[in-house]
Amino acid sequence: MTTATIAKPTRKEPKPLHGVKTPELFATINAVAAQPELAKFTWRAKSRWMRGTHTRSTINGYFGAGGEQDRGKDFIADADHTTVLTGDDKGPTPAEWILHGLAACLTAGIANIAAARGIELDEVTATIEGDMDLRGILGISDEVRNGYQGIRVRFDVKGDAPPEKLKQIVEQSCARSAVFDIVTNRTPVTVEVA
Amino acid sequence: MTTATIAKPTRKEPKPLHGVKTPELFATINAVAAQPELAKFTWRAKSRWMRGTHTRSTINGYFGAGGEQDRGKDFIADADHTTVLTGDDKGPTPAEWILHGLAACLTAGIANIAAARGIELDEVTATIEGDMDLRGILGISDEVRNGYQGIRVRFDVKGDAPPEKLKQIVEQSCARSAVFDIVTNRTPVTVEVA
Numbered sequence: 001m002t003t004a005t006i007a008k009p010t011r012k013e014p015k016p017l018h019g020v021k022t023p024e025l026f027a028t029i030n031a032v033a034a035q036p037e038l039a040k041f042t043w044r045a046k047s048r049w050m051r052g053t054h055t056r057s058t059i060n061g062y063f064g065a066g067g068e069q070d071r072g073k074d075f076i077a078d079a080d081h082t083t084v085l086t087g088d089d090k091g092p093t094p095a096e097w098i099l100h101g102l103a104a105c106l107t108a109g110i111a112n113i114a115a116a117r118g119i120e121l122d123e124v125t126a127t128i129e130g131d132m133d134l135r136g137i138l139g140i141s142d143e144v145r146n147g148y149q150g151i152r153v154r155f156d157v158k159g160d161a162p163p164e165k166l167k168q169i170v171e172q173s174c175a176r177s178a179v180f181d182i183v184t185n186r187t188p189v190t191v192e193v194a
Numbered sequence: 195m196t197t198a199t200i201a202k203p204t205r206k207e208p209k210p211l212h213g214v215k216t217p218e219l220f221a222t223i224n225a226v227a228a229q230p231e232l233a234k235f236t237w238r239a240k241s242r243w244m245r246g247t248h249t250r251s252t253i254n255g256y257f258g259a260g261g262e263q264d265r266g267k268d269f270i271a272d273a274d275h276t277t278v279l280t281g282d283d284k285g286p287t288p289a290e291w292i293l294h295g296l297a298a299c300l301t302a303g304i305a306n307i308a309a310a311r312g313i314e315l316d317e318v319t320a321t322i323e324g325d326m327d328l329r330g331i332l333g334i335s336d337e338v339r340n341g342y343q344g345i346r347v348r349f350d351v352k353g354d355a356p357p358e359k360l361k362q363i364v365e366q367s368c369a370r371s372a373v374f375d376i377v378t379n380r381t382p383v384t385v386e387v388a
Contacts, residue, residue, distance in 0.1 A: 019246030052213030079298030104273030181341030
């Protein structure tokens with residue numbers, strides 16, 4: 001049932017592959033299937049404006065697997081506008097961070113799904129780009145959207161399976177990716193000001 | 195017209211404020227309004243799978259303002275699944291990166307709009323969180339979406355204006371934010387496999 005979805009079409013016993021702890025992954029899926037409340041996660045970031053258009057976020061704790069989780073370390077990330085857009089280039093632009101998140105989500109899924117199917121990967125690279133017409137965010141036109149008009153992802157996947165099977169892994173990753181869903185569908189966002 | 199949107203309701207001459215180069219920002223808006231082809235941007239990231247669910251992206255060049263732009267430096271960013279989800283925690287999860295991108299986009303907008311309105315900011319912090327039911331991405335349920343069920347952003351803004359004016363700045367930032375649009379609306383994504 002559960003593991004069948006991710007593991008199909010192999011019937012091999014799960015074994016660790018290319019850094020993916022496949023037996024633990026299957027055990028996690030089975031545990032969550034048996035106790036759906038373990039599936040409730042809340043991810044968080046705290047951000048602080050530095051100066052100009054430069055912002056720094058701290059990412060660490062989250063709620064999940066039935067309780068508060070602390071990684072024991074903070075991840076720190078910067079973002080800024082480019083100098084071409086009068087920023088100071090102290091980090092990637094926010095829109096570029098979305099491309100990173102999308103590429104990373106699809107790639108992690110590819111690695112997990114390949115391992116679950118018993119296919120060892122050698123190399124996965126992606127080039128991802130998104131088109132934007134800045135007349136939206138600059139307030140010049142109300143007919144142009146603020147965000148990306150479209151995003152293109154080009155994967156190059158090398159592993160011990162024919163191209164068609166590698167392609168199916170990428171398709172399954174898209175079908176189960178959190179960020180692919182966030183980008184391609186609507187997510188409600190509430191903004192409060194203290 | 196153009197500058198009116200972002201600058202409203204002030205009539206003051208633009209001056210640099212809290213690190214925002216306001217005169218250059220207004221000049222950029224006017225230049226793009228006069229030459230709309232300058233508004234066409236393509237943002238990019240290149241990602242490489244490292245091992246397990248760990249991916250590393252490189253962000254640098256982009257197309258915009260009429261030509262290819264090179265920052266003269268690469269930004270490097272990692273992403274991974276958490277150990278709770280059988281990853282190795284070598285970076286924030288892809289879904290957390292989306293929260294960072296959203297917080298940073300709104301914050302940069304707040305800084306620019308405040309400067310355009312002649313309001314000096316002292317401090318802007320945000321806490322952002324998103325709820326996810328992992329039965330989607332784990333393939334346990336087809337009735338649960340893969341992405342966030344909802345995202346909450348709580349801003350704390352301190353500056354030389356009454357709370358109502360600071361709140362209006364946050365609202366205007368949402369109205370003109372690239373990432374807010376990407377998250378709250380649909381973006382077409384094409385995925386190719388080489």
